[in-house]
Every structure is written in C-alpha cells, then in structure tokens.
Amino acid sequence: MDNIYFLILRRMRKPLLALVVVYSIAVFGLVLIPGRDADGNVWYLGFFHAFYFVSYMATTIGFGELPQEFSDAQRLWTVFCIYASVTVWLYSVGSLIALLQDESLQRALAEGRFAASVRRISTPFFLIVGYGQTGRDLVRALTSERRRAVVIDADRERINGLQLEKLREFVPSLQADAQSPDVLLSGGMRHHKCQAVLALTSSNEVNLKVALAAKLLHPEVTVICRSDSNDISANMLSFDTNYVLNPFEIFAVYLRAALTAHCLTILNDWLGALRDAQLSEPRKPPAGGRWVLCGFGRFGKAVYRELEGLDCELMVIESRPDRTGMPPTAWIHGRGTEAETLEQAGIRDAVGLIAGTDSDANNLSIIMTARAMNPELYLVVRENNMVNEDLFRAVDADIRMHPSLIVANRIRTLLRLPLLSQFFDLARNQDEAWACALVSRVAALLQDSVPEVWEHRIDAEDAPALLDAARDGLKPRLADLLADLRDPGATLPAIALLHQREGRLDLLPEPDTLVQPGDRLLFCGRTWARSRIRWKLVDPDILSNALGQPERAGWLWRQLQSRLPGLR
Amino acid sequence: MNLEKVVFGFFIFLALTLNFGFFVGEIDNPAHHHVREFVLLFIVNAVALIMKLGDRSQVDAMLLATGLVAMLQLIGAAIIWILAAHVWESGMTPGVMSSIVSLAGGAMVANVISVVLLVVETVTLRR
Numbered sequence: 210m211d212n213i214y215f216l217i218l219r220r221m222r223k224p225l226l227a228l229v230v231v232y233s234i235a236v237f238g239l240v241l242i243p244g245r246d247a248d249g250n251v252w253y254l255g256f257f258h259a260f261y262f263v264s265y266m267a268t269t270i271g272f273g274e275l276p277q278e279f280s281d282a283q284r285l286w287t288v289f290c291i292y293a294s295v296t297v298w299l300y301s302v303g304s305l306i307a308l309l310q311d312e313s314l315q316r317a318l319a320e321g322r323f324a325a326s327v328r329r330i331s332t333p334f335f336l337i338v339g340y341g342q343t344g345r346d347l348v349r350a351l352t353s354e355r356r357r358a359v360v361i362d363a364d365r366e367r368i369n370g371l372q373l374e375k376l377r378e379f380v381p382s383l384q385a386d387a388q389s390p391d392v393l394l395s396g397g398m399r400h401h402k403c404q405a406v407l408a409l410t411s412s413n414e415v416n417l418k419v420a421l422a423a424k425l426l427h428p429e430v431t432v433i434c435r436s437d438s439n440d441i442s443a444n445m446l447s448f449d450t451n452y453v454l455n456p457f458e459i460f461a462v463y464l465r466a467a468l469t470a471h472c473l474t475i476l477n478d479w480l481g482a483l484r485d486a487q488l489s490e491p492r493k494p495p496a497g498g499r500w501v502l503c504g505f506g507r508f509g510k511a512v513y514r515e516l517e518g519l520d521c522e523l524m525v526i527e528s529r530p531d532r533t534g535m536p537p538t539a540w541i542h543g544r545g546t547e548a549e550t551l552e553q554a555g556i557r558d559a560v561g562l563i564a565g566t567d568s569d570a571n572n573l574s575i576i577m578t579a580r581a582m583n584p585e586l587y588l589v590v591r592e593n594n595m596v597n598e599d600l601f602r603a604v605d606a607d608i609r610m611h612p613s614l615i616v617a618n619r620i621r622t623l624l625r626l627p628l629l630s631q632f633f634d635l636a637r638n639q640d641e642a643w644a645c646a647l648v649s650r651v652a653a654l655l656q657d658s659v660p661e662v663w664e665h666r667i668d669a670e671d672a673p674a675l676l677d678a679a680r681d682g683l684k685p686r687l688a689d690l691l692a693d694l695r696d697p698g699a700t701l702p703a704i705a706l707l708h709q710r711e712g713r714l715d716l717l718p719e720p721d722t723l724v725q726p727g728d729r730l731l732f733c734g735r736t737w738a739r740s741r742i743r744w745k746l747v748d749p750d751i752l753s754n755a756l757g758q759p760e761r762a763g764w765l766w767r768q769l770q771s772r773l774p775g776l777r
Numbered sequence: 778m779n780l781e782k783v784v785f786g787f788f789i790f791l792a793l794t795l796n797f798g799f800f801v802g803e804i805d806n807p808a809h810h811h812v813r814e815f816v817l818l819f820i821v822n823a824v825a826l827i828m829k830l831g832d833r834s835q836v837d838a839m840l841l842a843t844g845l846v847a848m849l850q851l852i853g854a855a856i857i858w859i860l861a862a863h864v865w866e867s868g869m870t871p872g873v874m875s876s877i878v879s880l881a882g883g884a885m886v887a888n889v890i891s892v893v894l895l896v897v898e899t900v901t902l903r904r
Binding site for chain 1: 812813816820823824827828830831832833859862863
C-alpha cells in the first residue's frame with residue numbers, strides 16, 4: 210500500500226526538476242546582464258533580487274521592474290524568461306496538484322485515515338462488512354445503543370450514504386473490496402476490542418472469504434455470516450463460523466411456528482420488535498387446508514421443506530421449473546399472476562397463499578389477483594426490495610417477509626440480548642398454553658406499548674450495590690428487585706423471563722429466587738421499570754430500603770465508626 | 778549501463794565537488810567564497826535532492842535524508858547571506874562569512890555521506 214507514496218514522490222521529480230532548471234537559468238541570466246540607471250551607471254542585479262523578480266514574474270504576479278528600472282538588454286532577457294517560466298510554472302504546479310488529486314493517492318490516504326480511526330477505538334466494536342439494507346439497519350440499531358461499529362463496503366454510494374446518516378456514534382467507514390485481507394486488517398479484524406465480524410454482503414462468496422479470513426486471523430472473534438445457499442452455509446460451518454444466517458431458512462421456520470404455535474409467534478413478534486414498532490395481535494393463521502405457494506426458488510424450497518410435514522396440502526406454482534427444479538408433489542406451470550393459473554391451483558377453496566417469487570411486481574400482482582378471487586385468504590408475501598416498502602404496506606398482507614430485515618433482526622438479538630435467543634430456544638419446548646398465558650401476562654402489563662427487553666448482569670460494573678449487599682450477608686430475592694418502592698405492595702411492570710446461573714437456565718423464575726453475584730437476568734416490561742430496577746442495583750441506599758434494611762451510613766461515617774467504636 | 782543512474786550519480790558527485798570548491802579557502806575571507814559558486818552549489822543540491830525522491834530501499838531512504846540535511850544547511854546559509862547583503866547594516870563581516878562557510882561545510886559532510894552511500898550501494902550490487 211505504501212507503494213503509492215513512493216510512486217507519487219517519483220512522479221514529482223520531473224515537474225520539480227523543470228521548475229529548478231528554468232528558475233536557475235532565469236536567475237543567472239538576470240544576474241549576468243548589466244543594467245543602466247538614469248545617470249548612465251552600470252549596475253547588476255544581485256541573486257536575491259533576481260530570485261525575487263523571477264518568483265513574481267513566473268507566477269504572473271508582476272510587481273514591475275525592481276529594485277530600479279531595467280535596461281533594454283535586461284528586458285529582452287525578461288521576455289524570454291516570462292514565456293519560459295510561466296509555462297514551466299503552469300506545467301509543474303498543474304501536475305503537482307494533479308498528483309495530489311490522484312485517485313489511488315486519495316484512496317491510500319482514505320485508507321490510512323480509516324485504519325488510524327479504527328486503531329484509536331478503545332471500546333468494544335463490531336466490524337460490519339457490507340452496508341446494504343441489513344448493514345444499515347444494524348448500524349442504526351447498534352449506534353443508538355452507544356455501541357461502536359466499523360463498516361466496509363465495496364460500493365461508494367453506500368459509504369457516502371453512511372456518512373450522511375445521523376448516528377449517535379462515529380462509524381469509521383471505508384470503500385474497499387473486503388475480499389483482500391489487508392482491508393479487513395485495517396478495519397480492525399485483529400484489534401483486541403473487536404467483538405464480532407459480520408459478513409452481510411449480498412454475495413455468498415465474499416461472505417465466505419470474510420468468514421475464512423476472520424477465523425484465520427483472529428480465531429477468538431465471533432463470526433456471523435449471511436448466506437442464502439446451502440452449499441456455502443455448510444462450507445462456512447465447516448470451519449466453525451459461529452452463526453450462519455439464511456434469511457429464507459429463518460423465515461420458513463418462523464412461518465412453520467406461526468402456523469403451529471400462534472402464541473409463541475406473538476411472543477416472538479413482541480419481544481423481538483423494534484422499540485418504535487406497533488404492538489398488534491396478528492390474525493391467527495388457518496391450521497390445515499390447502500396452501501398455494503407461488504415460486505419454487507430458494508425461498509419457495511425452504512418454505513416447502515418446513516411446511517411439508519404439517520397437516521396441510523401444498524400446491525406449488527412455478528413459471529420456470531427447468532431452472533428451479535420441481536417439487537415432488539403436485540405443481541402447476543405458470544406465474545400465478547393471472548387468474549387462470551390460480552384457478553387451476555384451487556385458490557377458491559385454499560386457506561392461504563404464499564407469494565414468494567423474486568420479483569416484487571409479481572408478488573404484489575399475485576396477492577391482488579388472489580384476494581379478488583378469495584377474500585378470506587391468509588396472505589404471506591416476500592418483499593425483495595426496500596424501495597417497494599410503501600406498496601407492500603398498502604397491500605396489507607398478513608405476514609410480510611423481508612430477507613434483509615430478518616437477518617438484521619436476528620443479528621441484533623444475538624449481539625444485544627444473547628439471553629433472548631436462549632429464552633426462545635427454551636420457550637419452543639413449552640406447550641402452547643404456556644405461551645398463551647405468558648402472552649396475556651405481557652399484554653396486561655403493557656397495554657399496547659411495545660415491551661422493552663433488557664438484560665441485567667449481576668457484576669461489579671452493572672450491580673455494585675447488590676454485590677455489596679451480598680457481601681454483607683443479605684439475600685436479595687427477585688421480588689425485592691421488582692417491588693415498587695414508591696407504592697408499597699405494588700410491583701413494577703416488568704416480568705423476569707429468564708434467570709441464568711453458571712450454565713443453569715431458569716425459565717420464568719419464581720419471585721423468591723435468590724439473586725446472587727454472577728447471575729444474569731432477562732426482563733421484559735415498561736421502559737421506566739428498567740431504570741427503576743437498575744437504580745436498585747446501583748444505589749446502595751435504595752437497595753437496602755428495598756430489602757427492609759436501615760439506611761446505610763455514608764463512606765465517611767463508616768470510616769469514623771470503625772475508628773471510634775463509641776459512635777455505633 | 779543505465780543512463781538514469783549516470784545522471785543520478787553525476788548530480789550527487791557534482792553537489793559534493795561544488796560544495797568542496799566553495800568551502801576551501803580562509804573561512805572568514807569573503808574573497809575566497811564566491812556568491813555565484815554558492816548559487817550554483819545551491820541549485821545542484823536542489824536537483825540532487827529531487828533526484829533522490831521516490832526510491833524505496835533502505836539506502837535510498839538514507840540518501841534522501843542526507844539530501845534533506847544538506848539542503849537545510851544551504852538554505853540557512855543563503856538566508857544569512859541575503860540578510861547580511863541586503864538587510865543588516867553591518868554588511869558582510871568576517872563573522873558572517875565564517876558562519877555561512879561553516880554551514881556549507883556541514884552540508885559538505887552530508888554530501889560526503891551521500892557519496893559514500895552511493896559507492897557502497899554500487900559495490901554491494903556488483904557482488
């Protein structure tokens with residue numbers, strides 16, 4: 210990379226030499242040619258004055274003939290000098306400026322600045338490769354929680370877009386090809402504060418190379434990859450990539466859960482939602498019956514695999530079976546945008562329709578046509594491009610599936626709330642009645658606002674007061690944390706979802722569970738409940754009040770007490 | 778034979794020889810140190826410095842450093858000379874002349890080092 214600096218210096222030689230040569234000739238000429246003053250005395254220009262004269266002549270500033278009027282011989286030489294020096298000045302300075310604007314030099318400078326700003330990061334950060342829809346969504350979410358991110362993308366437009374974005378944290382960004390390890394290293398892949406490397410480009414090959422480089426150069430780092438090909442996913446997993454996210458797989462599993470476990474899906478929607486999302490109870494999807502699946506590409510196949518085992522009849526419509534392959538069950542050749550094909554697929558007595566082609570226009574058209582033929586249909590639509598967001602919102606399908614947002618959402622949960630992923634893993638094994646009970650508890654607590662989900666670690670940084678109390682032999686329980694101090698007898702609007710102690714996970718812990726140092730707790734509830742609980746964990750007086758203890762003495766008083774026993 | 782190397786060597790040697798020519802003589806006697814010789818020396822040094830730009834081996838970096846040192850010393854000498862000739866009322870005293878010549882002497886040491894480096898590099902290339 211340093212090559213470019215040497216190359217630029219080398220290319221500066223010629224313009225600089227031309228400048229020196231012409232200046233020297235002009236100065237020597239002026240020094241040698243005699244001048245004549247008003248009295249006819251001969252005088253010579255000194256080197257200093259000659260250089261001064263040439264300097265303003267060459268730059269066409271032209272102060273006139275200094276220090277006194279020139280003789281005609283000097284003027285003749287000056288005429289020659291003007292043409293020579295002005296030309297060489299324009300040439301040299303022009304080419305020097307052009308060199309400084311050289312694209313490769315500018316890129317080298319930008320890369321240097323980027324590497325320097327990454328090196329200066331002193332808090333944990335995430336290296337995000339690929340700033341598409343997923344990347345943008347993720348960077349917004351991370352920076353809004355005061356986490357640092359570093360972005361690399363090959364597209365200049367996207368990087369420009371990032372720089373215009375109003376983010377809470379400075380996000381160093383570089384336009385470069387992430388397939389070269391140099392770029393990844395300058396992006397901080399080996400930085401000791403690098404928490405995770407996220408490969409989110411739309412190209413599976415690039416993601417694969419980034420994952421490979423990350424595992425080779427910094428084996429301890431968490432690597433999260435997006436991949437929508439099964440081959441590449443298997444390849445990534447073969448060298449211990451921590452998470453490989455396939456949006457189609459994620460969605461297919463979600464859809465299956467939506468059809469079989471309604472309450473769990475609601476829980477998933479609510480707890481995984483963005484802070485500003487609307488809380489609504491989705492329509493219950495029909496169980497059993499005929500489903501029409503339009504499109505048998507990557508998305509269609511994933512959905513087919515998941516729904517196959519369920520108690521429903523699947524009818525596939527595909528326009529190019531030669532490319533996608535054919536499902537083992539019944540299928541129809543066509544696009545699904547015209548009534549005739551849908552009619553053949555039996556849309557009138559179907560219960561649901563999945564518009565899953567890779568064209569947004571076709572998907573919208575399928576939905577509109579099908580709804581006209583059967584208004585009762587449960588509609589699932591795949592959204593490919595964020596640009597069409599408004600159209601998809603207007604068509605009002607029951608489930609909208611956006612690959613980029615699905616991946617972004619999943620990663621956000623992984624990075625922000627690792628306990629939430631574990632909570633869902635456990636919740637999936639519970640029965641539907643359990644999930645429905647929890648849903649009604651959450652709904653009663655929140656009344657339409659979106660729940661805030663958060664984690665507390667009981668450690669010196671997040672819960673110093675609780676650690677002190679535990680050292681003094683007190684045994685704080687979960688109920689003490691959830692008690693509302695301003696309203697005796699009431700509890701804060703929050704539910705403890707998960708309690709972790711040394712690898713043991715406790716789903717929906719009981720109120721008298723002891724909270725000990727080293728524990729981790731996952732809560733959901735109102736935003737203000739979060740700050741109340743945090744207050745108890747941090748402030749020793751509030752905590753001792755919650756535990757029914759007298760107020761603790763201040764530091765100074767305690768010091769005095771230990772020196773003067775009479776004060777007790 | 779590489780013509781670029783010939784030109785390169787020529788200017789580096791010329792810078793040293795001119796520097797020596799200017800330096801010899803009584804240190805405080807302006808008659809022994811001519812202004813035109815100094816200007817020539819200055820220009821040749823500038824050219825030699827520009828020729829040293831943009832090579833990337835360790836020896837080339839040292840050559841560039843010696844060139845920068847010589848140029849710095851000569852610029853100092855030139856400024857003192859201009860001040861003495863045009864600004865200060867005392868004019869060109871022996872004291873001023875000796876400080877100019879001693880600066881030029883410093884530049885000469887840098888030029889000697891750069892010639893030695895060039896010779897060493899050439900000799901190691903031969904082997």
